[in-house]
Amino acid sequence: MTTTIERPLIGVAMVCLGVMGFASADVFTKLLVTSLPVPFIMAVRYVVSVAVFLVLIGPKRRVGVLRANRHMLVIGRGIILTLGSLTMGIALQTIPVGEATAIIYLSPIAVMILAIPVLGERVTALGWLGAALGFLGVLLIIR
Structure with a gap:
């Protein structure tokens, strides 16, 4: 059982892993935008994300996690995230990844x-x- 002291540490560790994941994704995107269209890169990124998500929830059959009582907010967030990823990919075509990340x-x-x-x-x-x-x-x- 996780104690209340361990929970914040787990949270901090997860944030650090998330930051490393996003940083890695931006570096790889910078490499890819020189030879592939940004929409294609983002489409593959999100298809892979959905596949990983389905693998993670599949064995547990927790389809309930897919139910939302605020559908429009969830859809809106998805649209905003997609637009943000596309604009970041376009930005990485024109400026160094360090500058783009600093602006973020x-x-x-x-x-x-x-x-x-x-x-x-x-x-x-x-x-x-x-x-x-x-x-x-x-x-x-x-x-």
């Missing part, structure tokens, strides 16, 4: 701004300060 790290500011009207969250002054410092770091990397 502006997303915390976008998330904070969207969280106010969409989720009704309140962002503290400390949160804005952290976002501003992160933005300065991004500017240093890009420069």
Whole structure:
């Protein structure tokens, strides 16, 4: 049984693995965009993702995980993710992967701004300060 102390560590480990996965995907995308069309690369990426997902849930037969009570939000998120992947692939055709990744790290500011009207969250002054410092770091990397 997982203790409450281990759960955050598992969460941190999963985030680190996810970051490595996305970073690897971007590097491989940068290599592939020189010889293949971006939509093809993204289509293969998502077909493989679906196949892996089906293999993972298949033995458990947990089809219930596929049921959503907010279908339009799930579909909208999928569309936004697809558009984000396509635009990132196009960006990687024109700028170095390091610069593209640095620009992606502006997303915390976008998330904070969207969280106010969409989720009704309140962002503290400390949160804005952290976002501003992160933005300065991004500017240093890009420069």
